[in-house]
Amino acid sequence: MNEHNNPAPSDPPGKQLPRLYSLNSIGFSTFFGSMLAGFFLLAANYHALGMKRHATLAIAGGLITFSLYSLAVVDWLGPDSRNLAVSQSGVVQINMTRYLLLTIGQVLFLLLITHFFQGSMLSTFKEELRGNYHSLTRSILVGLVASIALSLICMLILTVLGLMPLGTPDGSSA
Secondary structure, three states, X not given: OOOOOOOOOOOOOOOOOOOEOOHHHHHHHHHHHOHHHHHHHHHHHHHHOOOHXXXXXXXXXXXXXXXXXXXXXXXXXXXXXXXXXXXXXXXXXXXXXXXXXXXXXXXXXXXHHHHHHHHHHHHHHHHOOOOOEOOHHHHHHHHHHHHHHHHHHHHHHHHHOOOOOOOOOOOOOO
């Protein structure tokens, strides 16, 4: 009688549903790209579900959170973060332990945010609605592209503001 309530038996359950990014995908994208990549995937999930206002809020919140996080990191690292230590042989020394801890902190923070805002939605999507997620490879690529884009944007901003060093390490012009 009522065709709208009963889907056609030939249609698989997840065919009409959009693909979303899983919690794991958001974590990997954040690890490889930064917090901005994770917030982008969070917004992409909202956008795919037609929740445009939530998507816009996720992007805006991500930009604000990333900016505040970056300022806090620079403040925590202190003046050493602006003047990298150069050894006698001219090699720049980078503390990878700090970098790894900061990256893991971003991932854990974004996983917590994603679980809080989309956790029940993602589990319902997979278990009850039998929806499909985007591949993990796609999420990692989004993270890598975000990382490259963010680096280029930062270099452009630093160059425009005159904060990018133009000389070579020995002080002569290139």
